Structures are given as C-alpha cells and as structure tokens.
Amino acid sequence: MLRVFGAILTALTVTGSAGFSSAQSWVLDGVNSKLAFGSIKKNKIGEVHRFERISGSVSETGAVQVEIDLSSVQTDVDIRNERMRDFVFGGQTTGTLKAQIDMAGLKSLPVGGAGVVDSAITLSILGRDIPVEADLFVLRITDTRVLVSTDSMVFVSSEDLGIDDGITKLMGLAELSGITRTAPITARFIFNADSSAAAPAIAPVKAADASTSGDASKGKRVFNKCKACHKLEAGKNGVGPSLAGIIGRPSGQVDGYQYSDAMEQSNLVWTHDLLAQYLRKPKDLIPGTKMLFAGLRKDSEIDDLLAYLEQETQ
Ligand code: HEC
Structure with missing residues (x-):
C-alpha cells in the first residue's frame, strides 16, 4: 500500500x-x-x-x-x-x-x-x-x-x-x-x-525542473517508438490514448478511449516514478494492460523521454 x-x-x-x-x-x-x-x-x-x-x-x-x-x-x-x-x-x-x-x-x-x-x-x-x-x-x-x-x-x-x-x-x-x-x-x-x-512553498506542478535529468531532444527520438500508437495532442486517441499532460495525470481516464479493465481500474497518478516503471515493463506494473510494448530497457532513454513529454505536453 x-x-x-x-x-x-x-x-x-x-x-x-x-x-x-x-x-x-x-x-x-x-x-x-x-x-x-x-x-x-x-x-x-x-x-x-x-x-x-x-x-x-x-x-x-x-x-x-x-x-x-x-x-x-x-x-x-x-x-x-x-x-x-x-x-x-x-x-x-x-x-x-x-x-x-x-x-x-x-x-x-x-x-x-x-x-x-x-x-x-x-x-x-x-x-x-x-x-x-x-x-x-x-x-x-x-x-x-x-x-x-x-x-x-x-x-x-x-x-x-x-x-x-x-x-x-x-x-x-x-x-x-x-x-x-x-x-x-x-x-x-x-x-x-x-x-x-521557513521553506519555500511546494514547487509548481508544471515545473519542468527537478524531476527529470533527461535530455528532451534525445527524448524526441525515443518517442518515435510510441508514435505509432500515441499522439501528444489532447483529444486525439489512436491505438493508445492521447498522452497530453500525461505527467501528473490519473491513469486510465482519457474520455472516449476504451481502456483495458486493468488500466481503467488501476487508480494511479502518472508520476515520473510510475511512468518509468510502466515504460520499463508495462505488464509488471499493470498486469492485463493491453499496451503491446516490450518496454524501454535503458534508464537514460526513459529519462530523456520523460523530459521530452514534460516539455511538449505539460
Ligand atoms: C503498439 C501500440 C503502443 C505503443 C508502441 C505504445 N503504447 Fe502506450 N498504450 C497503448 C495502449 C493500447 C494503451 C492502453 C492500455 C490499456 O488500456 O491497458 C497505452 C497506454 C499508455 C499509457 C497510459 C495512459 C493513460 O491514459 O493512463 C501511457 C502513459 C503510455 N501508454 C505511454 C507510452 C509511451 C511513452 C510509449 C513509447 C515509449 C508507448 N506508450 C508505446 C499502446 C501503445
């Protein structure tokens, strides 16, 4: 828990x-x-x-x-x-x-x-x-x-x-x-x-700062592996749901997209940490997910991709 x-x-x-x-x-x-x-x-x-x-x-x-x-x-x-x-x-x-x-x-x-x-x-x-x-x-x-x-x-x-x-x-x-x-x-x-x-207030949620050490320009290339199924524009679903604003978004909640039961009921918030886990091995984090993707193997690829997603969609 x-x-x-x-x-x-x-x-x-x-x-x-x-x-x-x-x-x-x-x-x-x-x-x-x-x-x-x-x-x-x-x-x-x-x-x-x-x-x-x-x-x-x-x-x-x-x-x-x-x-x-x-x-x-x-x-x-x-x-x-x-x-x-x-x-x-x-x-x-x-x-x-x-x-x-x-x-x-x-x-x-x-x-x-x-x-x-x-x-x-x-x-x-x-x-x-x-x-x-x-x-x-x-x-x-x-x-x-x-x-x-x-x-x-x-x-x-x-x-x-x-x-x-x-x-x-x-x-x-x-x-x-x-x-x-x-x-x-x-x-x-x-x-x-x-x-x-006397600490500062919480960092704004959109901050493309502390959370990723990745390189967004390299991440753009990594995103080529996702493109067949995902768009970054809001409201555009393909084989997979739109990834607009994905970081910090609740899982399985895009309107008009038909998720697997497992994803729909997963009840997560897509933090960096959870995205990294999901992208490494989708079925480990969410057994029963219908995302057919073998997983990204390198941590650096994941960091770069997250930096790109943050830059493009948040
Ligand atoms: C072959 C198609 C395909 C590829 C390639 C793919 N995905 Fe997916 N993705 C899906 C499908 C289908 C779902 C819905 C899964 C479900 O409902 O179980 C999904 C779901 C997701 C979700 C959950 C979205 C939500 O609304 O909760 C994220 C995040 C995601 N994919 C990220 C990625 C990223 C990043 C890549 C590239 C590294 C990628 N996917 C590659 C098909 C794909």
Whole structure:
C-alpha cells in the first residue's frame, strides 16, 4: 500500500536535484489524524479501538516516521485499556511506523490530485521490526496539506507483533473463548508543510525542473517508438490514448478511449516514478494492460523521454 506513498509523497517536497538548496519537511496533524485497529471476540463481536496520541513527520529526504503512544490506547472500556497497556504492550510506551518516500513523485501530484501508492512500511513495536506491505491513498488537499490513508484494511497478526501471550492472558482475564489473532488496521494521516522551517512553498506542478535529468531532444527520438500508437495532442486517441499532460495525470481516464479493465481500474497518478516503471515493463506494473510494448530497457532513454513529454505536453 505504501507504493502510493513512494510516488505521491514525493510531491511533498521540493527536492534538491534541480538546484533547490532548501527542502521542506512535513509534520503530522495529530488532531485530524487517526490510527485504529479492530478485534473480534467470541467469533462474532467486532470492536474498533484507536490510539489517541500519534505524532510524526516526513523529513526533507522522504523519511516518514510516525510515533504511536501505546499508552493512549482507547478501547472505550477503562479496564480493557489498562489490561492492553499492561499485558499486551507489556508497559512499553512507544511504537514507531517508518517508511521511506521517493520525493520525486509527489511533486507531480497537483492540488486536488489523488492516487494509490504501494508502500513498504516497517512497524517497530515491542522490540520487533515488522514489515508491512500496504496500499495507501494519497490526496493533495492544498499546497501545504496532504492526506495519506490506508486504501483498504491492512492486517497485522498478533504472532508477528509478538503479543500472542498477552492476548491469551486477556482472554483468561475476560473469560473469553476467543479473540482473533489478526487485527485489521486503518490509518488516516494528515501532514502539514512545516512552516517553521521557513521553506519555500511546494514547487509548481508544471515545473519542468527537478524531476527529470533527461535530455528532451534525445527524448524526441525515443518517442518515435510510441508514435505509432500515441499522439501528444489532447483529444486525439489512436491505438493508445492521447498522452497530453500525461505527467501528473490519473491513469486510465482519457474520455472516449476504451481502456483495458486493468488500466481503467488501476487508480494511479502518472508520476515520473510510475511512468518509468510502466515504460520499463508495462505488464509488471499493470498486469492485463493491453499496451503491446516490450518496454524501454535503458534508464537514460526513459529519462530523456520523460523530459521530452514534460516539455511538449505539460
Ligand atoms: C503498439 C501500440 C503502443 C505503443 C508502441 C505504445 N503504447 Fe502506450 N498504450 C497503448 C495502449 C493500447 C494503451 C492502453 C492500455 C490499456 O488500456 O491497458 C497505452 C497506454 C499508455 C499509457 C497510459 C495512459 C493513460 O491514459 O493512463 C501511457 C502513459 C503510455 N501508454 C505511454 C507510452 C509511451 C511513452 C510509449 C513509447 C515509449 C508507448 N506508450 C508505446 C499502446 C501503445
């Protein structure tokens, strides 16, 4: 799920690659953010719990860190909160969620733009580092505010968390016949640009700057490989859809073009990062795509092509 994170959170920062010396960091809005998890007891009673205190930031290099105050667990039953703190979390007070964001992709996400990113997250809790794969939905609300939420539930097992014994103890105390050993987790994180850092506002979305190091004139030649199927003019679809404004555009959304189901439902935003992946191996990124194209092999070809597309169509 954090793939979205990778591509989109990239837009959170003004990166240094085009000569920007100052980058921007982001701070979690703890009031409007929420981290919740569910449990099911006796096979039929579902309950939702949450942590009331979370804080965090995204550094200018894309390191995401969210701290979870485990003692702020809120199950809406006092005795249960206490038992969770004592027996499940064993008196430990902090959990940390970490992810690394590729800051190049988020830049191309326009205000109001959204997409799903697949990401690798590490949950560090109770002395363990648990890798979690998740799809994240990212929405750029304004230049200085970004929403990141789980795209659907993420499951974490109590065995991975090392809390199996604690849960067995809870069952005994509460005289329950069963508590599920895997918990669904949902998150809604809102990040605000850190104004105290006195950083410049986000780079304009159209900026043909930091994102590509490619050579647009060479890219024009690479585009010859696409020409049989794609036009750059808006509204002109051929075998493939028009590529007008492709960078930062949502996938599978050109009016009047009949996409494959896979592309239509792919729900991505064409950031540099994702375009590079798609052009390298279309079927790896979107299994079922009907674009019959073997893929560009060289990174330099892709960089040049993206520079050309940016220059011609943005
Ligand atoms: C043989 C024809 C063909 C060639 C060559 C081709 N494409 Fe495509 N392309 C397609 C088709 C067909 C689709 C629609 C795919 C689908 O619906 O699954 C597509 C889709 C795309 C999309 C997604 C567009 C959207 O609206 O989401 C991008 C981006 C793209 N192609 C870029 C390129 C680039 C860049 C090249 C050259 C390096 C290229 N394609 C070469 C046929 C082609």
